[in-house]
Amino acid sequence: MNNLSKEFLAAQEEACKNPWTALFFIKYVNGADLVKCQKAACKDPECAYLFAVDVVNADIEYCQEAACKDTCYAYLFARDIKKADINKYQKSALKFEHVLSSFRNKCKIYSLF
Numbered sequence: 001m002n003n004l005s006k007e008f009l010a011a012q013e014e015a016c017k018n019p020w021t022a023l024f025f026i027k028y029v030n031g032a033d034l035v036k037c038q039k040a041a042c043k044d045p046e047c048a049y050l051f052a053v054d055v056v057n058a059d060i061e062y063c064q065e066a067a068c069k070d071t072c073y074a075y076l077f078a079r080d081i082k083k084a085d086i087n088k089y090q091k092s093a094l095k096f097e098h099v100l101s102s103f104r105n106k107c108k109i110y111s112l113f
Contacts (some may be wrong), residue, residue, distance in 0.1 A: 049063070
């Protein structure tokens with residue numbers, strides 16, 4: 001498929017409706033639009049993390065912004081991506097700690113944690 005053909009553009013448009021298919025499209029289809037696929041993939045924190053791990057020339061800062069919306073992927077991003085901004089991870093971790101602390105206080109189940 002020629003990356004300028006109507007079929008290619010339609011397939012890319014369809015793939016970019018879902019973060020996972022956008023991630024797979026950029027990984028496995030030559031000529032895919034990096035920016036368009038990254039924007040679509042980064043709607044999901046896990047896909048954003050995987051995009052940064054797997055896609056050459058990914059915008060690491062953009063991916064990290066999306067990955068840090070989930071503390072698990074914020075941690076993995078900080079651990080696995082060499083160019084990660086650790087401060088963004090710390091902000092995400094602090095938000096999680098605040099939520100966890102609030103949950104502990106409301107539920108009075110300290111013994112479980």
